Amino acid sequence: MNHFISPQDVPDLNQLITGGIVAKRNPFADKQLGENKTIGLLFFNSSLRTRLSTQKAAQNLGMNVIVLNVSQDSWGLEMEEGVVMNGANAEHVKEAAAVIGQYCDIIGVRSFAKLQDRDADYSELVFQQFRKYAGVPIVNLESATRHPLQSLADCITIEEFKVKARPKVVLTWLPHFKALPQAVANSFCEWMNGMDVELVVTHPEGYDLAPEFLGKAEVLHDQNKALEGADFVYGKNWSSYTSYGQVLVNDPAWMMTEEKMARTDNGKFMHCLPVRRNVKVTDAVLDSPRALVIEQAANREWAAQAVLKEILLGMQE
Amino acid sequence: MNHFISPQDVPDLNQLITGGIVAKRNPFADKQLGENKTIGLLFFNSSLRTRLSTQKAAQNLGMNVIVLNVSQDSWGLEMEEGVVMNGANAEHVKEAAAVIGQYCDIIGVRSFAKLQDRDADYSELVFQQFRKYAGVPIVNLESATRHPLQSLADCITIEEFKVKARPKVVLTWLPHFKALPQAVANSFCEWMNGMDVELVVTHPEGYDLAPEFLGKAEVLHDQNKALEGADFVYGKNWSSYTSYGQVLVNDPAWMMTEEKMARTDNGKFMHCLPVRRNVKVTDAVLDSPRALVIEQAANREWAAQAVLKEILLGMQE
Amino acid sequence: MNHFISPQDVPDLNQLITGGIVAKRNPFADKQLGENKTIGLLFFNSSLRTRLSTQKAAQNLGMNVIVLNVSQDSWGLEMEEGVVMNGANAEHVKEAAAVIGQYCDIIGVRSFAKLQDRDADYSELVFQQFRKYAGVPIVNLESATRHPLQSLADCITIEEFKVKARPKVVLTWLPHFKALPQAVANSFCEWMNGMDVELVVTHPEGYDLAPEFLGKAEVLHDQNKALEGADFVYGKNWSSYTSYGQVLVNDPAWMMTEEKMARTDNGKFMHCLPVRRNVKVTDAVLDSPRALVIEQAANREWAAQAVLKEILLGMQE
Incomplete structure (x- = not known):
């Protein structure tokens, strides 16, 4: 498995469910798998369960975790292509995603629907762009239209x-x-x-x-x-x-x-x-x-761990 | 020792003082003790010393640390029971504490007095609720009426x-x-x-x-x-x-x-x-x-380390 | 090398460039060097590349990382000496720097120019004060007048x-x-x-x-x-x-x-x-x-790693 943005990215749903149940029984069995690997977690919106359970799952797998609250910690990101960037957003996702992909082996992104424009939300532009420009696997931490974890x-x-x-x-x-x-x-x-x-x-x-x-x-x-x-x-x-x-x-x-x-x-x-x-x-x-x-909520940890494990295994191929 | 909310939770004050002095002499002696254990640090208010010294102490003990700035990173928490939640707070502490307790082996909480209502502050509702619902040990990172670390x-x-x-x-x-x-x-x-x-x-x-x-x-x-x-x-x-x-x-x-x-x-x-x-x-x-x-301030690290060590030892019993 | 605030702190520029190239080829070769060492990263301003690349570099060297967004997480810091502190800043850098230096082996600081007063910005007071009071090496994560990483x-x-x-x-x-x-x-x-x-x-x-x-x-x-x-x-x-x-x-x-x-x-x-x-x-x-x-941007990781390695080596002398 490479990305985990929608079910279309998942080769076998049942394998992930089983993977979650297996992780729950023995959380630290794969602690070598994530050694020297880093996951970056990017939050454009609030998060409690996703934030904590994904950090925990990554640490169970031996990964390092870097959390970025995009709007507080960093620069506003422009998602549209070809625009003259003379507004509030100081950085384009083309650069931001590619740069984060240099430091992180996997990137998790949370970006909610804005509920202003259905076509815009349902186009899932943020995830399209991260998938296109980051160069590393993307995990959906809740997008405009989906919350697969x-x-x-x-x-x-x-x-x-x-x-x-x-x-x-x-x-x-x-x-x-x-x-x-x-x-x-x-x-x-x-x-x-x-x-x-x-x-x-x-x-x-x-x-x-x-x-x-x-x-x-x-x-x-x-x-x-x-x-x-x-x-x-x-x-x-x-x-x-x-x-x-x-x-x-x-x-x-x-x-x-x-x-x-x-x-x-x-x-x-x-x-x-x-x-x-x-x-x-x-x-x-x-x-x-x-x-x-x-x-x-407790199973969020095992869901995230099953997903990250599959992605890490995919990197070894 | 289970919780560290007030001195009533401490079986032996002198043992903790000695524990702090011992930790200071040899900070990494117990690095195996916290392996695969996670502490979640929840801040409802600003913090410098407590934030850094508790992270440091936990890492000295080999623990993973997850920091949550509650109001910035997550949802407003309702502390009162039985209310109709149609106000600003999107989540009840009953769920939040129980959920965090699924991911974290120990939870540290900072929640200052609001100084509006003495009975409310002195009832220490936030800590009562976390103690009741988290299902894991709670460490007081400064409450309305106490700062035991x-x-x-x-x-x-x-x-x-x-x-x-x-x-x-x-x-x-x-x-x-x-x-x-x-x-x-x-x-x-x-x-x-x-x-x-x-x-x-x-x-x-x-x-x-x-x-x-x-x-x-x-x-x-x-x-x-x-x-x-x-x-x-x-x-x-x-x-x-x-x-x-x-x-x-x-x-x-x-x-x-x-x-x-x-x-x-x-x-x-x-x-x-x-x-x-x-x-x-x-x-x-x-x-x-x-x-x-x-x-x-330097001794804050050793105080936190002594407390976390006692709690970790208590988990092994 | 002790501090990394300006080029005047660097004994040999070419050695650092070579160090970066060496780190890029073999990122985890010095993972024992930072064991039980902690870097504190203090941000007075937004950061994406610096925040992520410095965390990553420190973790490559086996260090623990503590991130502090000063204005959000902690207290406003007074930088001037001898003032009556009855304004917005609740803590003086004399205490803050010394305290952080108790918990952290290295401190990174980002503090931009305010662009109001040239003499003030070009005096680099924030870095002067951290250098003077922290008691540990200081790394410049972008100051008023320089961005050496x-x-x-x-x-x-x-x-x-x-x-x-x-x-x-x-x-x-x-x-x-x-x-x-x-x-x-x-x-x-x-x-x-x-x-x-x-x-x-x-x-x-x-x-x-x-x-x-x-x-x-x-x-x-x-x-x-x-x-x-x-x-x-x-x-x-x-x-x-x-x-x-x-x-x-x-x-x-x-x-x-x-x-x-x-x-x-x-x-x-x-x-x-x-x-x-x-x-x-x-x-x-x-x-x-x-x-x-x-x-x-990718080289930011290796620049930071070369700098931190030199500082860690300097501590062993």
Whole structure:
């Protein structure tokens, strides 16, 4: 494996899931693999889980880690080609990516959707440019449209907790007053489409996800109906894709509660975190044994470690 | 030892002091102890000495270090339970602490007093919550009411420089135009109460420290009288505890000077730093051989190393 | 070698250039040298290349690295002596430098010119103070008037790419709407004066560099004439030294283009980065094989490694 930007970069999804489970059992078994290798982690946006779990995973593999909070620590980066750079951005990604690629063996990048211009966000320009100019493998630490390290951790978690060969997995929209990206929801659908699950997505009218991410998922606008018999309920808010970046609905009736969870087949509740308690989901659900949110977060370390290991192995070929 | 939040967590104060002196003599003797262990350092506030000395101590013990400047790097954290999270804080400490505890073997936290609400500050909610939810040992890098790593470094420094079996130690309030927390003063009294010293505290009217921290110390409002025969003069400004968070006095007559130090028994001057020169204490005092402020700061490394070593040993049991 | 603040600290420039080339061939050969040594990197300003390349170089040598973004992470530092510290700066460099020197074996400092007061900037007070009070070697990560790690990387790059025994090197001013420091231009001249090159500096009237940096360089105000027969064209913008910190000219006619480069003797284009494309230099030049900007940036790692190695060797004596 070279890059890890989208599932198209992954030759074998199941191998990565297994890799995560293996890393969890024996975190330091590959500590020689990353010796004298450096990963640079570039954050254009806030991060807690991704920041810590990726550092930890890299250190488990014996790598050195350099963290760069781009806007605080360094120069604003111009992503567009051919422009006259007389604005706020002092450096072009052509130089920045190539330079970072001189010092780092792998580069992780986090750059959220700006939610102003759908075509711009969905073109994933930042990742296109880093892939093109860095000259080293790029790891997606959450892009405008995807969060694959989260999705891999979610796959690992479902593998660990499923009690049926083909569980029913329901992705449900949850209310929130702010406009959030579609990245986690997109990515979750994209990865679930590659697993042996029954995938149902439920959301209010106007919150359809992009078809290329939704794949073969069934869509229902009746949340209660969608939850029936669910083994896993994956909660997430996202802003509208069709009315791009808008908050069309902020209806507390969509909040996840114990009453709703009772409709499931002893279903587990999942969320990528951070989660606003009693806005998206009640304390009762999060504080119950149904909630797998900490297990998911813990699996972020093993997801990152499986990905970095595959990339390091790819370098030896 | 499990946590290091307050002296109540410390089974044996003298063992820690000795541990610091031992670490100073041979900093790398325990480099195997922290192998494959990670400490996460969470800063809600600025830090120089604590940030550097704790990183250094952890690295001396062979640990990996991950630093998180919470407000810059990550999400605002909600500390109160049961609230509807529709405000500025995007993540609850219940999740954040538990998640960080998945990646880190030890968590250090710095969170200053806000000086708005005494009950809130003195409840030490941030540390209560991290202790409750992180699932791993918590180290106090300065809380609303205490700075125990500083106090331990101060104890080590007094042990090193004392020339009498039972020295006279004077904690004197110094003037400052800004409202500062009581944490260092509280903690210093609390730790001095556990050592064999004669403790005198001197401050203007209205600056009484909380009785539970003051302990058996003698209080004098006459600074000159307090200084007579002192072996150690520990200077610090703090805002009022009784008129909570207020600056009642900013009288330069309380500034420490060579003339005042002349009243001591060849006394040493101590301060936790940062110190505003010629506001709290004159250049002449700080630039004289009396000043132990750099020695104190240097001992922060050994204090942190002694604490981390005890916690790491506790994990092996 | 003890400090690396200016070329006056360097016993043998050629040895450092050779050291950089040797490090590039075998980056991990001296990994034992920095064992149990810590470098602290203090940034008062933004940094990409310096931040990453110095971390990387230190890790190649087996050192631990602690990064401090002074204004974000810590306290404002007072640099002047004898002042009453009742302003914004909470800590004096006397304490800060001495304290950091307790924890770090080497300290790197970046502190740009403020461009308000020429005497203040050119006195290099920040570096004077760190040199005086830290008690450990200081490395210049770009000061008000110099950027010697950049210059050393530039020397290495010229050594690698020169095709004549005594190449013609032209430093040309480039247009920019913002006022930038003279540090890179100063330092480049200062280091070129120590190498066997023909050095020509070209800039509009009013942009003369300080004579002590310019040295034996020839100065021309006709850019086209200066470029004739050049082997290396080093582009850089700087604000006026004589009308201190002012932007006197922002004439796009000074931008570097392919047409101008055609006047050289198959000359290479160099720039320290970041560079504003199509403001200082066209895309066509930067995207051509003439451009050595990535090679220069890559050599920053080896320049830093050569410097740190010499300092570490100096500690063993």
